[in-house]
């Protein structure tokens with residue numbers, strides 16, 4: 001059988017927030033490339049539904065209930081994944097939440113902490129747990145964090161979201177340097193506007209404000225369309241694969257040209 005450098009046959013991947021949106025597409029792309037995949041998310045019913053859908057790829061898909069902002073739950077989820085599938089070769093820290101919008105001078109600290117807890121602490125806890133297992137295994141691996149184009153631009157009215165996503169870029173660079181000697185790479189993907197539930201009110205909202213926002217955003221996307229979750233799946237498969245063997249500590253922007261316009 002001819003193997004491409006993108007072939008991931010026999011590898012094990014973890015995808016947090018793998019039961020919906022971008023995470024489900026990433027999990028599907030990794031399974032299609034040959035990975036056994038653990039899908040972590042808080043809602044185990046949704047994890048199971050997604051695992052059933054992904055069974056078509058003929059790989060093992062393990063649903064794991066986990067809130068990534070909770071250290072103990074992350075450690076347990078990783079142990080369960082290792083027991084059932086083996087040590088991860090690929091770990092995608094994708095789970096994330098939008099932030100409630102408030103003017104920054106009034107931004108509530110509890111919402112700041114909630115968003116940081118999922119989008120930054122959750123990313124750190126997940127990648128830390130995976131890196132430990134990769135170091136123990138001695139076979140290297142690929143860590144991928146799903147950041148956001150907002151990391152480059154800021155997000156007026158949602159400061160913790162953009163701050164967490166920017167911090168993730170720095171986290172990935174630290175991990176890349178620290179773990180390079182173990183053959184572990186770390187990179188971030190920065191999606192632009194991707195059509196998922198997270199931005200459903202902008203993409204599908206019917207009121208006049210949503211329509212005006214939609215038109216304004218679309219005018220700023222040179223590709224003239226919303227991103228699809230699958231657009232991110234391909235980028236992650238590349239970073240997970242041997243095609244990216246020399247690619248580490250970097251950011252891959254997948255936004256239809258939004259941030260260069």
Ligand code: NDP
Pocket residue numbers: 016017018019020021022023040041042043044046066067068069094095096097098118122146147148149150190191192193194195196197198199
């Ligand atoms: P969705 O809202 O569609 O999905 C979010 C996923 O994250 C769900 O699977 C959810 O599962 C999971 N999740 C949320 N909180 C937690 C938690 N505490 N622990 C574990 N899992 C959690 O979002 P998207 O698919 O759009 O977003 C995925 C990632 O991409 C996020 O990090 C987001 O910030 C980023 N992104 C998205 C963009 C977009 O335009 N859509 C643009 C740029 C970045 P459950 O509720 O079961 O826990």
